Amino acid sequence: MDYLISVMGPMLEGAGVTLSIxxxxxxxxxxxxxxxxxxxxxFAPLRAFAEVYIYILRGTPLLLQLLFVYFGLPLIPGIGPLLTFDRFVAACIAFGLNYAAYFAEIFRGGLLAIDKGQYEACKVLGLTKGQTLRTVVLPQMIRVCLPSVSNETITLLKDTALVTVIIYFVINFVITLVFKKLEKKYSF
Structure with a gap:
């Protein structure tokens, strides 16, 4: 029982970090x-930017993105020091950018699922584009997207375990440096 009580603190702390991310x-x-x-x-430049963003973020592993934000961004010449984040912030940035790309594709699929006749009917009724979007398109899109958003949300919760990789990487890096110094000290 004492052991269970002793591990509850760190487990609750880890759960707090997971839920925060x-x-x-x-x-x-x-x-x-x-x-x-x-x-x-x-607008072609805007469309091209969004397509490249989605392609890159969906086409590379989240773990690589996490490591890039934490370790890679600070190495960019000139602006690197401005892009140095602690582990928590780096994790939130990487996860936010990654999942935004996936949600964008889910939402795009939801929009494509709406029949063109819906738009035509709204036009005939004299609804503006804003009214059409707010009263007809978005409610239908949400209904179509909800199962996929639910699945992606569950995946997000499981993916938060990847944040520990940064911690392990930093620990392994320090251990490697220590042993390299020891090897150098004791080499003949």
């Missing part, structure tokens, strides 16, 4: 996912 990622990535729907924009 989870909540921040959801709050950041869902609106950013809507924003990246600009991949459907008629």
């Amino acid at each position: 989870f909540a921040i990622t959801l709050v950041a990535s869902i609106p950013l996912g809507f924003f990246t729907l600009m991949a459907r924009s008629r």
Whole structure:
């Protein structure tokens, strides 16, 4: 029983970090996912930027993105020092950007599932684009997207375990340095 009590503190602390990263990622990535729907924009540079963003973030492993934000961004000449984040912030940035790309594709699929006749009916009824989007398109899109958003949210919670990789990487890096110094000291 004493052992159980002794491990509860660290486990609750870890659960708090996990839930914090989870909540921040959801709050950041869902609106950013809507924003990246600009991949459907008629403005070519905006559309190209969104398509490249989604392609890169969905095409590379989350673990690589996590390591890049934490270790790679500070190495960029000139602006690297401005892009140095602690582990928690780096994790939130990497997760938020990654999941925004996935949510953008989910939302795009939801929009494509809406029949073109819906838009035509709204036009005939004299609804503006804003009214059409708010009263007809978004409610249908949400209904279509909800199962996929639910699955992605569950995956996000499981993916938060990847944050520990940064910790292990830092620990292994320090251990490696220590042993290299020892090897150098005791080499003949």
